[in-house]
Amino acid sequence: MISTEPGLHWVGEAGNGQDALELVRRLQPEVLLLDLGLPQMDGLEVMRVIAADTLPTRVLVVTARQDPQAMRTALSFGAHGYLLKTDDASALVSALRTVADGGHHVSPELAGVFDRDVQTREPLTPREVEIAQAVGRGLSSKRIGCDLGISEHTVRKHRENIARKLGLRNTAEMVAWMIRQRL
Known part of the structure; x- marks a missing residue:
């Protein structure tokens, strides 16, 4: 589906974190679609190594995990987006484009994860x-x-x-x- 979108090209696929990391090092894609629950090396470890190696690839997590801790950890490890596997194809394409263009994306369904009764001390200008x-x-x-x-x-x-x-x-x-x- 991704390859049918103008300007998007699927360059590789891996079944585990170690192979995904090797592909990122070799192909240096603009964006890596990454599941957190990978065998051999989980997605968080893959992100940690990408950051440590200062690879230019931006990471869009695509996962079923909706727990706040997993999401916060992924974002703190350098994820540029967090998308649910239940999101539709158009949301995936939109998130890919946003992340590739240097932006960040979070599935709207997950916005409530950050509910902490945010109190604005000063009004925004x-x-x-x-x-x-x-x-x-x-x-x-x-x-x-x-x-x-x-x-x-x-x-x-x-x-x-x-x-x-x-x-x-x-x-x-x-x-x-x-x-x-x-x-």
């Missing part, structure tokens, strides 16, 4: 809301900067302020927060 909305759409800081006519550095500073104000730890939590707020 209109610019911060605008940037948070763009992050929620999966756009990268570079793309947001281009769209708004500001520097990538300025966008990153706004993102830091948003995260501080909302008590969020990473981009995935910001995306999930935006989904919950329907912004």
Whole structure:
């Protein structure tokens, strides 16, 4: 299905984590679709090695695991997206494109994982809301900067302020927060 989409090419497949890591090292794909429950080397270990080796491949986790700990761990290990196996094909293609373009994606169904009664200590400025909305759409800081006519550095500073104000730890939590707020 992926190969039938314009601009997307399926370059390899592996049945275990060790083989997946070897393929990533050899082929260096833009995006790796990765299950967490792989034999020999689980998906979390694969992500840890990809990060340690500073490989350029971005990781989109595609899994059945919906528990908060697995999701938080995957995101902290460098996953750029977290998609459920029950999501439809169009969601997979959209998530792939978002991650490949430098953004982040979290299945809307999982937005509630980050419910922690987020309390905003300070209100978000209109610019911060605008940037948070763009992050929620999966756009990268570079793309947001281009769209708004500001520097990538300025966008990153706004993102830091948003995260501080909302008590969020990473981009995935910001995306999930935006989904919950329907912004």
